[in-house]
Amino acid sequence: MDLKVNLGKDSYKIYIKQGLLDHILEHIEPLCKGKQVMIISDDQVYSHYGQKLTQQLSQCYRVGQVIIPHGEQSKRFDILPDIYHQLLAFHLTRSDAIIALGGGVIGDLAGFVASTFLRGVQFIQIPTSLLAQVDSSVGGKVAVDLPEGKNLVGAFKHPGAVFIDPLTLKTLDQRYINDGMGEVIKYGCIFDQSLFQQLLSYTSFDDLYQDIDEIIYRCVDLKRIVVEKDLLDFGDRLALNFGHTLGHAIEQYYHYEKYSHGEAISIGMVQLSLIAEKKGLTQKGTANQIKKALDLYHLPSVAHIPTEELKKAMALDKKNINQKLSFVLLKEIGDCFIYPSDLSFIDESREV
Structure with a gap:
C-alpha cells in the first residue's frame, strides 16, 4: 500500500x-542521487535494523x-553540536542524504538536523515505532526540546519519502505498542468513529496485529488529508493536537521520565474531555468512552498533577499565541472542533 502527500514541490x-x-x-x-548517506538512529533500533540497512545501502553509497x-532525553537541543560535528567529519554534502531510522524521537531529531545542516539536506523517514508510523513521520514537523518544554525549537522539513514496515513492531516492548495506540485512539476520537469502535473490538494485540497494516494506512491517510489542507499548523491541522496541550505539559513536568508521549496524550485526551463535559461543550460520557479504549491498551487516564503546576508548562507551549490557546475538543467521538481560550480553561479541574 502506498499514499502520496500532495504538497507541490514538497x-x-x-x-x-x-x-x-x-x-x-x-x-x-x-531518490538519493548523491554518493553518501548518513543513518541517524538510536542504540536499540540500530541493534535490530542498522546492519540490514547499512549492508543494503553500502551497495550504492558510502554509509x-x-x-x-x-529515549526522549536524547531529543535535546544541546545534543546538536556533536551530531553536526559527526556529519562534518563524515564530509556529508548537500547532495547527500540523512536517513532517520527509529521512532518519533529519531524522526524529529534527524529531521531537524537535516533542515539545518548546510541549510538543508535530503531527508528520508524509516519509522520503526507504531507512534512514528501512524503519526510523527508524516507531515514534516521536526523539532528538538528545550528544558522549558517540548518541541520548542523546530522547523518544517518534509521527507523525500516515508517507508513503513509494520514488521518492525514485533521487536517493540509492549509498552511502546500501547504508546502508539494512544495516537491511533486519538485519530478515532477526532475524525473516525468507526475506527474508534474497531479499536474497542480487539481482545488481544494478536487480533489487532492482523489488521495493523490497514490501521496504519487509515491513520496516515487521515493525517495526509489534514496536512494537505493546512501545511503550517494554523487551521485544520490543529485538530491533531487533541490531548497534546495537556500531554506535553505532563511530559515536561516529569522531565520526560515517567510517561511516554502516547501515555501523556492519553491522559490529556481524557482530562480535557472531562473539563469540556463540565462546561457543556462535549457530550456527557465521552471521556468515559475514551478511558474505556485506553484501558484496553493499558494506557493511563489520570496523572494526579495539580492544575496550577501544568499551567506553568502550558504558558510556554509553542501553540500559546498572544496568551491564547486553541484547545481541541470533541463534540462526541469522531467529531472535533477548535475552542480558543486561555489557561483558565483548565481551572475547572484541580488536578489532571
Whole structure:
C-alpha cells in the first residue's frame, strides 16, 4: 500500500508494506542521487535494523552512522553540536542524504538536523515505532526540546519519502505498542468513529496485529488529508493536537521520565474531555468512552498533577499565541472542533 502527500514541490510518497526493509535499496536509490548517506538512529533500533540497512545501502553509497541513546532525553537541543560535528567529519554534502531510522524521537531529531545542516539536506523517514508510523513521520514537523518544554525549537522539513514496515513492531516492548495506540485512539476520537469502535473490538494485540497494516494506512491517510489542507499548523491541522496541550505539559513536568508521549496524550485526551463535559461543550460520557479504549491498551487516564503546576508548562507551549490557546475538543467521538481560550480553561479541574 502506498499514499502520496500532495504538497507541490514538497510532495512525497508513503510506502506501507510488511518486509519493506528487506528491499529498501530499490526504493531509496531513485531518490538519493548523491554518493553518501548518513543513518541517524538510536542504540536499540540500530541493534535490530542498522546492519540490514547499512549492508543494503553500502551497495550504492558510502554509509555513515550517528547512534544516540534511546529515549526522549536524547531529543535535546544541546545534543546538536556533536551530531553536526559527526556529519562534518563524515564530509556529508548537500547532495547527500540523512536517513532517520527509529521512532518519533529519531524522526524529529534527524529531521531537524537535516533542515539545518548546510541549510538543508535530503531527508528520508524509516519509522520503526507504531507512534512514528501512524503519526510523527508524516507531515514534516521536526523539532528538538528545550528544558522549558517540548518541541520548542523546530522547523518544517518534509521527507523525500516515508517507508513503513509494520514488521518492525514485533521487536517493540509492549509498552511502546500501547504508546502508539494512544495516537491511533486519538485519530478515532477526532475524525473516525468507526475506527474508534474497531479499536474497542480487539481482545488481544494478536487480533489487532492482523489488521495493523490497514490501521496504519487509515491513520496516515487521515493525517495526509489534514496536512494537505493546512501545511503550517494554523487551521485544520490543529485538530491533531487533541490531548497534546495537556500531554506535553505532563511530559515536561516529569522531565520526560515517567510517561511516554502516547501515555501523556492519553491522559490529556481524557482530562480535557472531562473539563469540556463540565462546561457543556462535549457530550456527557465521552471521556468515559475514551478511558474505556485506553484501558484496553493499558494506557493511563489520570496523572494526579495539580492544575496550577501544568499551567506553568502550558504558558510556554509553542501553540500559546498572544496568551491564547486553541484547545481541541470533541463534540462526541469522531467529531472535533477548535475552542480558543486561555489557561483558565483548565481551572475547572484541580488536578489532571
